[in-house]
Amino acid sequence: MSATLLRTPLYDRHLGLGARLVPFAGWEMPVQYDGVIQEHRAVRTDAGVFDVSHMGEIEVEGPRAHELLQGLLSNHLDKIAPGEAQYTLLTNERGGIIDDLIAYRLERCRYLLIVNASNRETDYAWLKAHEIGGSDVRDVSDEYALLAVQGPHAIAKLGLEPAPRNSFAEVQIDGVEAMANRTGYTGEDGCELLCMAEDAGALWDAVLARAIVPCGLGARDTLRLEACLPLHGNDISPDTDPISAGLGFTCALDKEFTGVTEIRRVKEQGPERRLVAFVMTEKAIPRQGMPIEGGGEVTSGSHSPMLDVGIGMGYVPSARAAPETVLTIDVRGKPRRARVVKKPIYKREG
Amino acid sequence: MAAADSYPDDLKYHPEHDWARIEGDEAVLGITWFAQDALGELVHFEAPTQGSHTKKDSTYGEVESVKAVSDVIAPLSGEVLEVNQAVVDAPETVNEDPYGAGWLVRIRLEDPSEVDTLLDAEAYKQLLAEQ
Secondary structure (H helix, E strand, C coil): CCCCCECCCCHHHHHHCCCEEEEECCEEEEEECCCHHHHHHHHHHCCEEEECCCCEEEEEECCCHHHHHHHHECCCHHHCCCCEEEEEEEECCCCCEEEEEEEEEEECCEEEEEECHHHHHHHHHHHHHHCCCCCEEEECHHHEEEEEEECCCHHHHHCCCCCCCCEEEEEEECCEEEEEECCCCCCCCEEEEEEEHHHHHHHHHHHHHCCCEECCHHHHHHHHHHCCCCCECCCECCCCCCCCCCCHHHCCCCCCCCCHHHHHHHHHHCCCEEEEEEEECCCCCCCCCCEECCCCEEEEEEEECCCCEEEEEEEEEHHHCCCCCEEEEEECCEEEEEEEECCCCCCCCC | CCCCCCCCCCCEEECCCEEEEEECCEEEEEECHHHHHHHCCEEEEECCCCCCEECCCCEEEEEEECCCEEEEECCCCEEEEEECHHHHHCCCHHHHCCCCCCCCEEEEECCHHHHHHCECHHHHHHHHHHC
């Protein structure tokens, strides 16, 4: 394994737990501890914790921070007040998605953006290049660690009070200070705990001591796929627009931001293709890059631990995007049937 | 999952991490403990059809975990007499018992002399140690 891979502050703890470590976006990250499927089920039925400290944190501050971000991010920042966060997109002139991220409004004139590890440098360079007087953009990723605690029992096991989705507050977990944001990437209730890098070990230990199961990036991927949450680099990219990807809800088309003209045009004319979710009706596991008959391609595919079938997402011509449409996927030369389903693919009852 | 690694002495091994149990002019084939551990929990076995033929050193099926797909290499040439339906229905059987309930196919040998080219347990363990 390359010596140049980065390690989170929890690296030694992952080793101690017997994690299988793999390279991911330049980081050496746990893909699983005891097994992807049992970790996945722990999050769906109880509570699990993921080290996502590889994700980037970019702070934007200053009297014109709001104005800068309003012009660069797709969602409307007037919708959130200090103490609230928002899922939003960083878009290019063509209306393509440079990254999807969560914007925390820390103070009226101070934001923290939590971005994908693989796009940290690109995002920072883009923001820095567009900086205006009265706004200061800083990459503060190395100062922080991030733990995602997810599952129906996550909040109760952490001893936190119920709070609205996308709100955040300072909390203490067994004496360790963190910021808890009610969000996640699994389709379950839970939060993401942002703490100082030097506190990561103590926070991790406190979370595990509360009988929360350590989970790797393998389960994170199957969970987000069942929930139909897009993965940047797979399902969305600088070459895909938000409307085709089903992310129109993140785009405030009544304000001006980079690429809005093109996004408005796609919205008005209707996209030529759409990102759909599908479930295999024949035994097979779809994988990224497999062709879909009639024009289209699988962008994410795996096995659903909850449904015990192959599932995926992919772009298909809009005429073939309606639920119940039968798709034929080329699984290494063998045609295998799938059925378009309404998103999400899996949602827990109740 | 079968917790500890094991390589029974009564089996023959192929360097691509497959095993064969010779039973007269037939053989039962599967993947080794090492192979299933490297893949993780299996979720799919793309099996050959009954009556098709395996060719030594060539792919006769695929096994998939959540994250990966792997070809299954035939240690011996033969006609497929039986596919283990229990593994098709519940692929994790391979993780639980790779040499027992987790066998993949039974074949009729087409060239019994091929058996001599396979590794015994000691030689296979040596190969793993060198990797």
